[in-house]
Amino acid sequence: MTRPKILIIDDDPAIREIAVEFLNMAGFESREASSVAEVEKIAAEGGRWIVLVDWTLADGDASDALAVIKNAPDFQMDGVILVSGREDPPAIDVDAVIRKPFDLDDLLSAVEALEKKSGAME
Amino acid sequence: MKIGSRLFLLYFIIIIIFSVTAVSTSWTFDFLTARVERLSNQDQLVLDAVKTLREKMDEAVRASRLAAAGTASALDARHARDAIEDIFRTLKPHLSSTEKSFLSEMETSWEKVELNLTSPIRPSAEFRDEVIPELKNLGTMMNRLETVRKETSLRRIEEMKTEIARARTRLLFLAMILAAVGILLLIQTQRRILDPLRRLVRGTDRISDGELDTRIDITTHDEIGELGEHFNPMAGRLKEAEESKMAFLSMISHDMRTPLTAIKGYAALIRRGKRGDVTDEQDAGLKTIERETEKLSHLVEDLLDVARAEAGQFSIDVQPSDPKPAIEASLEPYKLIARKKGIDFEFAIDELPEAVLDIGRVEQALRNLVNNALKFTLEGGHVEVSGTFDGKDLVFEVRDTGVGVPADKREFLFERFYQMKEEHRGLEGGLGLGLAIVREVARAHGGEVFLRPDVENGSCFVLKFRYVKPQEGIEE
Numbered sequence: 001m002t003r004p005k006i007l008i009i010d011d012d013p014a015i016r017e018i019a020v021e022f023l024n025m026a027g028f029e030s031r032e033a034s035s036v037a038e039v040e041k042i043a044a045e046g047g048r049w050i051v052l053v054d055w056t057l058a059d060g061d062a063s064d065a066l067a068v069i070k071n072a073p074d075f076q077m078d079g080v081i082l083v084s085g086r087e088d089p090p091a092i093d094v095d096a097v098i099r100k101p102f103d104l105d106d107l108l109s110a111v112e113a114l115e116k117k118s119g120a121m122e
Numbered sequence: 123m124k125i126g127s128r129l130f131l132l133y134f135i136i137i138i139i140f141s142v143t144a145v146s147t148s149w150t151f152d153f154l155t156a157r158v159e160r161l162s163n164q165d166q167l168v169l170d171a172v173k174t175l176r177e178k179m180d181e182a183v184r185a186s187r188l189a190a191a192g193t194a195s196a197l198d199a200r201h202a203r204d205a206i207e208d209i210f211r212t213l214k215p216h217l218s219s220t221e222k223s224f225l226s227e228m229e230t231s232w233e234k235v236e237l238n239l240t241s242p243i244r245p246s247a248e249f250r251d252e253v254i255p256e257l258k259n260l261g262t263m264m265n266r267l268e269t270v271r272k273e274t275s276l277r278r279i280e281e282m283k284t285e286i287a288r289a290r291t292r293l294l295f296l297a298m299i300l301a302a303v304g305i306l307l308l309i310q311t312q313r314r315i316l317d318p319l320r321r322l323v324r325g326t327d328r329i330s331d332g333e334l335d336t337r338i339d340i341t342t343h344d345e346i347g348e349l350g351e352h353f354n355p356m357a358g359r360l361k362e363a364e365e366s367k368m369a370f371l372s373m374i375s376h377d378m379r380t381p382l383t384a385i386k387g388y389a390a391l392i393r394r395g396k397r398g399d400v401t402d403e404q405d406a407g408l409k410t411i412e413r414e415t416e417k418l419s420h421l422v423e424d425l426l427d428v429a430r431a432e433a434g435q436f437s438i439d440v441q442p443s444d445p446k447p448a449i450e451a452s453l454e455p456y457k458l459i460a461r462k463k464g465i466d467f468e469f470a471i472d473e474l475p476e477a478v479l480d481i482g483r484v485e486q487a488l489r490n491l492v493n494n495a496l497k498f499t500l501e502g503g504h505v506e507v508s509g510t511f512d513g514k515d516l517v518f519e520v521r522d523t524g525v526g527v528p529a530d531k532r533e534f535l536f537e538r539f540y541q542m543k544e545e546h547r548g549l550e551g552g553l554g555l556g557l558a559i560v561r562e563v564a565r566a567h568g569g570e571v572f573l574r575p576d577v578e579n580g581s582c583f584v585l586k587f588r589y590v591k592p593q594e595g596i597e598e
């Protein structure tokens with residue numbers, strides 16, 4: 001069974017770089033997007049994904065990005081984690097919330113937990 | 123009406139009431155006194171006149187007889203008779219109808235006597251038969267007149283006494299009514315001034331307790347009304363300022379959290395060899411970066427906690443928890459920190475029942491107390507933490523042999539941004555938020571935190587959380 005890919009959606013390039021590097025180091029294939037427009041392009045590629053999304057994006061917010069993903073026919077969502085530095089993150093339907101500043105190990109644990117959960121469901 | 127004018131009016135009315143009472147009392151007694159004087163003068167006049175009448179009659183009879191005998195002038199008798207006529211005339215208007223009937227009888231008898239006195243000398247037997255009965259009758263009438271007058275006078279004195287008693291009752295009644303009016307006015311004025319003032323005091327109390335939605339309703343048209351008019355906009359601006367502060371802090375914290383994540387993340391990545399080999403020295407430096415970033419993160423969270431508490435938005439997320447293992451795990455790292463500072467650190471947590479708590483917040487509160495204890499304890503000192511359940515509360519004690527808290531500083535200890543820096547320059551710094559947060563956490567759990575006053579060397583903080591059994595929930 002193939003591992004899900006990780007889509008990191010954040011408008012801050014440093015956060016995207018760290019997350020991509022770290023998750024790749026942990027054996028995942030990670031991609032990054034800084035805007036809803038970029039998310040749309042990647043979503044069109046289809047496949048199994050776990051999504052890490054920040055609330056604030058260059059051209060919208062997390063709910064816009066998730067709506068685009070939901071409309072992509074070949075995109076299979078294994079889980080979504082809201083990664084936010086906001087004081088009160090908006091209540092949207094996600095599998096987990098990670099508050100910035102986060103530990104990379106916590107991030108990995110959350111991703112692996114979702115991977116395990118989606119694997120078990122299959 | 124302005125308060126000054128209202129008070130002036132009240133004083134004016136009270137003075138009027140006092141004056142009316144005093145003047146009416148004075149008038150009533152003046153009137154009664156004058157009446158008593160007038161009546162007693164009249165009585166005296168009548169009685170004196172009767173006495174003079176008696177003397178003049180004696181004189182007239184004696185003088186007439188002497189004149190008739192030729193031993194005296196007839197002029198003296200004439201004068202006496204004239205005087206008697208005068209007295210009859212003077213008396214008449216001062217007499218009652220009964221007394222007047224006596225007087226007219228006396229006049230008739232006197233006419234008969236006078237007729238005999240002025241007639242040529244008659245035989246003494248005849249004179250005796252005609253005049254003596256009339257003289258006797260005159261004496262009787264004068265006695266009666268005196269008696270009636272004295273009785274009337276006595277009756278009048280009784281009537282006056284009754285009238286004075288009545289006047290006293292009337293005055294007392296008037297004074298009571300006026301006093302009641304005065305008291306009512308006083309109460310009403312007090313109510314109109316004090317009630318809005320009390321509402322203002324309650325409003326400011328609530329505002330200072332952080333209830334910034336408080337508004338007050340004062341519609342009086344005076345200085346307090348003006349104050350009330352300014353109160354609500356002021357409370358509104360305070361609320362706006364508080365909201366702006368929260369929004370600002372929220373924005374700042376967001377903007378700080380993202381770079382903190384990046385700093386921490388890069389340090390972790392580099393340390394894990396993602397940017398090439400790392401020497402031991404570089405590894406130590408990276409660890410310091412990670413540790414300091416962690417501190418900065420805590421600081422941001424502490425600032426936000428204090429801001430939330432000030433805005434009355436400090437909340438906890440309670441769940442059934444097993445406190446003992448979680449607390450022991452959170453205290454464990456302090457053993458190493460204490461050892462590095464040369465401080466003996468130990469903890470002994472009893473078996474605690476499963477309880478509904480925000481265990482993360484409980485750990486945070488205990489960590490803040492332990493951090494403080496380690497901060498203010500010098501090398502060679504001792505810090506210990508105990509945890510017990512007393513049937514009502516989960517009770518934790520953090521005891522140290524540090525520098526202690528001077529008695530005059532204790533009341534400020536749990537205020538935000540308060541530090542004992544003046545006394546202990548050179549000890550590790552901080553923003554003075556730790557204890558303020560501990561207090562908020564304790565309060566949010568229906569508990570408390572306080573400094574044990576009876577500890578002489580060092581200090582001992584007691585932290586209590588009200589025990590809530592799972593499935594009972596927290597009572598609001």
